[in-house]
Amino acid sequence: GENVEQHPSTLSVQEGDSAVIKCTYSDSASNYFPWYKQELGKRPQLIIDIRSNVGEKKDQRIAVTLNKTAKHFSLHITETQPEDSAVYFCAATTGFQKLVFGTGTRLLVSP
Amino acid sequence: NAGVTQTPKFQVLKTGQSMTLQCAQDMNHNSMYWYRQDPGMGLRLIYYSASEGTTDKGEVPNGYNVSRLNKREFSLRLESAAPSQTSVYFCASSLITGGDTQYFGPGTRLTVL
Numbered sequence: 001g002e003n004v005e006q007h008p009s010t011l012s013v014q015e016g017d018s019a020v021i022k023c024t025y026s027d028s029a030s031n032y033f034p035w036y037k038q039e040l041g042k043r044p045q046l047i048i049d050i051r052s053n054v055g056e057k058k059d060q061r062i063a064v065t066l067n068k069t070a071k072h073f074s075l076h077i078t079e080t081q082p083e084d085s086a087v088y089f090c091a092a093t094t095g096f097q098k099l100v101f102g103t104g105t106r107l108l109v110s111p
Numbered sequence: 112n113a114g115v116t117q118t119p120k121f122q123v124l125k126t127g128q129s130m131t132l133q134c135a136q137d138m139n140h141n142s143m144y145w146y147r148q149d150p151g152m153g154l155r156l157i158y159y160s161a162s163e164g165t166t167d168k169g170e171v172p173n174g175y176n177v178s179r180l181n182k183r184e185f186s187l188r189l190e191s192a193a194p195s196q197t198s199v200y201f202c203a204s205s206l207i208t209g210g211d212t213q214y215f216g217p218g219t220r221l222t223v224l
Contacts, residue, residue: 009151032210043201043215044154051210089153093209098144098169103153 002027004092006102013080014110021105023090024072030092033066033073034099038087047088048075080109112137115216117202123222124192132187132219134202142208143185144169145177147198148218154201160185161208192223 003026013019025033034049050057050064050073057064061080066073073092077084090102115136124130136143144159156169160179174196176188185204189196202216 006153034212043217045215046212049212097209098156098159099209099213100156101154103151 002030002092002094002097002100004090004100004102006090006105008105009103010106010108012108012110015080015082017080019077019080019084019107019109021075021088021090021107022072023074023092023102024070025092025100026071027092027094028068028071029094030071032093033064034091035064035075036089036091036101038089038104040086044089077107080107082109082111085109114138115202115204115214117200117216117219119219120217121220123224124189125224126193128192128223129188129190130192131189132200132202132221133184134186134216135184136204136214137183138204138206138214139182140204140206140214141182142205142211143179144203144205144213145175145185145187146201146203147171147196148201149198157187157200159208192221194223197221197223 006023031052036044037047038044061078063076087104091099093099118133141162145157146154158177160166163182178186200219203213205211205213
């Protein structure tokens with residue numbers, strides 16, 4: 001079955017810096033890769049996703065890149081703000097199977 | 112729309128007690144899920160229901176049972192609670208299983224003494 005590894009487990013940046021979180025997956029058939037953000041005490045919420053027919057997707061300050069050959073995908077946050085502080089989860093699926101989540105990255109953005 | 116709702120929000124049980132966590136969604140989604148979240152371990156799937164009338168085990172099903180009561184409701188039962196089941200439980204739903212956005216409920220914080 002699918003296995004997703006996520007790094008780093010914690011990431012501290014200064015406000016305005018960029019942050020990058022990386023995930024690798026094991027199942028070459030996986031074709032859907034969402035990213036969820038979970039603020040303290042809240043539920044996870046989807047922030048961006050990418051499908052395997054696309055190499056990169058952007059939404060304002062957030063972007064996701066996918067390298068199918070290497071089986072890894074990354075979340076990029078530019079011009080970080082304190083409200084970006086949260087736990088971020090990557091996930092992967094073949095599309096007809098259940099999502100498999102990474103173990104999460106705690107991002108702390110200091111003013 | 113309320114989205115995904117869960118009850119209760121908090122619960123304290125003694126070892127050996129039983130309880131049922133309730134989940135409902137009003138988005139006409141076919142698939143529903145139960146996860147547990149423990150520090151440093153991310154979201155682990157307990158059980159899921161790809162469609163009304165079906166349920167399947169996830170990564171950590173031992174000690175739990177589920178019921179897909181109808182298209183809207185999916186419950187999780189702990190028959191004999193153990194301290195290892197202390198966790199935050201999230202219900203989620205999606206239009207289809209896998210390649211679709213999952214919408215999460217607010218969570219239930221369960222402590223087993």
